[in-house]
Amino acid sequence: MSYILYSYPDCASHVVRMVLEELGTSYRDEVVDMREGVHRSAEFLRLNPRGMVPVLADVATGATLSETGAILNFLAEQSGRLAPPPTDPKARATFLQWLYFLSNTLHADAQVQYYTERYVGDDLAEAARPTIHERMRAHYAMIEAAIAKHGGPWLLGKDLSMCDFYLGGCVRWSLVAPRHAPLEPEAVTRHLHLSALLENLENRASVKRAFDAEDTPRSAYFRAPVRSDRTREMPG
């Protein structure tokens, strides 16, 4: 076993799981039961003082890290896969640019969409939703234009990368997860290149395994969850 993945179903850890499955790397799953508040336990806070999943522990080196974007970069460096090599600085720069955008803008905005009250308070949450929805729509339109420019099929061009899994996770959370205000599917489905990317992603064996491992419906990106036995409390 190479890694330990601290996870909770359909959360940000799902992105890391898809990547680990794609890499074919062995890992042990440690489910952090958020419904039971395990993410706030002293033991888990020692791993991540912010009390969030994902956390990845690299068994061989003892390295332990949180933050989805950092974990993906770490895995790219360790595996030498799913990212252009450092020996190709132009392609690597584009990869890093997207990875940071996904982490500090798309994922961050998806969190504002989900946890709106945390950012603006209960009283202003309703009023803030149209603005955050508009931001998400604009991000998807910008991504569509970028893929259209090089022709796809993936975010960086012809090669699948870490970024595609991260993008897939963010799209899913913005469309499916929010309790109060999911984005309308058309915000994504109207974009042909982005839709094709998501469909390609959804059809990968690694992604199917990741969804199965979390007992999450495979209708991954556009449709609402069909299971009702688990409340989605902690996405994104």
Ligand SMILES: N[C@@H](CCC(=O)N[C@@H](CS)C(=O)NCC(=O)O)C(=O)O
């Ligand atoms: N910035 C973190 C965000 C991760 C995150 O939001 N995790 C959520 C679950 S999907 C979490 O642990 N939430 C617990 C909480 O907010 O108390 C990352 O990129 O990994």
